[in-house]
Amino acid sequence: MSFILSTLSYMFIPGILTLVIVFGLYKKTPIYDCFIEGAKDGLKAAVEILPFIIAIFVGIESIVSSGAMDFFQRILSPVFALFGIPKELISLILLRPVSGSGSLVLMERVMQNYGVDSLIGQSASVMVGTCETVFYVLALYFGITHVKNMRHAVIAGLIGYFVGVIASVYICKLLQ
Template sequence: MYQWVSLISLWAIPVIISFILIYGWSKRVPVYETFVDGAKGGFGTTIRILPHLIAMMVAITMFRQSGALDMMLQLFRPLLTLLHVPEEIVPLALLRPLTGTGSLAIATDLIAQYGPDSMLGRLASTMQGSTDTTLYVLTVYFGAVGIRNGSYALKVGLWSDLAGVVASLIIVYLVFA
């Protein structure tokens, strides 16, 4: 079974790209020209959203480096103990809506420190897959199209992240405890 999964994952992207190219060619779409036009549009979008990305990265770095994350952990410690939530997973839950790279670094550290088959390793993996980088998504996509008021999307995104964190905790404890 493992060999089949490895073979499929090895060939999936080349097969999909080949299919798209052949399908476009069969429909008489100028594939290369369409690709170049898309790349031009992507470059323009990148230039438009760059200030938003830089502002977000600076804010996230300030949050982590200022010690605010550590202060939040101390504040939540009694509640975490009461709910039997491991304190080590809280930085991942807090940073996941903010930054994909930062949360991936935390998840990687947890997996390296405790092992991929540990409760924390499984919890970090499940939480990483059950939540999204809400603020990053809103910054990039809303900044790209010029939306200034994303308050409803922000509320829904953060509530869904909270639901993903809670569901991760429940599922991992039910399945692996």
């Protein structure tokens, strides 16, 4: 079974590309011209998104390098303890809404330090897999669409995020 799935996964992208080309030829569409136009549009979108991504990464690096992350961990540790959340997850919880790749690095450190089968390791895995990068998504989507009034998007995103954080820890506690 795994051989079949492995073979299908290797053939998926070439199969889709072949299907698109054959369909384009069937419809007598200028395939190359359409590809070039799509590539131009993709590059324009990438150039529009780039300033928002750079701003987020500069902000993250500033927080971590200045020692503010350690300060926030010490201050927020008692609050998270009230919810039964281990203090070792605080930096991941604080970074995840801002950076998906940064939180993956922190999750890897958690796995190395506490193990993949520990409550902390499992909770970190579930958190990274289920909780959204709220500020990254909002900055990206609202920046691209040029929407200035986010209204309730930030509050709704953060409520959903914190519910996901608490649920991931409690579900992992139940499974242990």
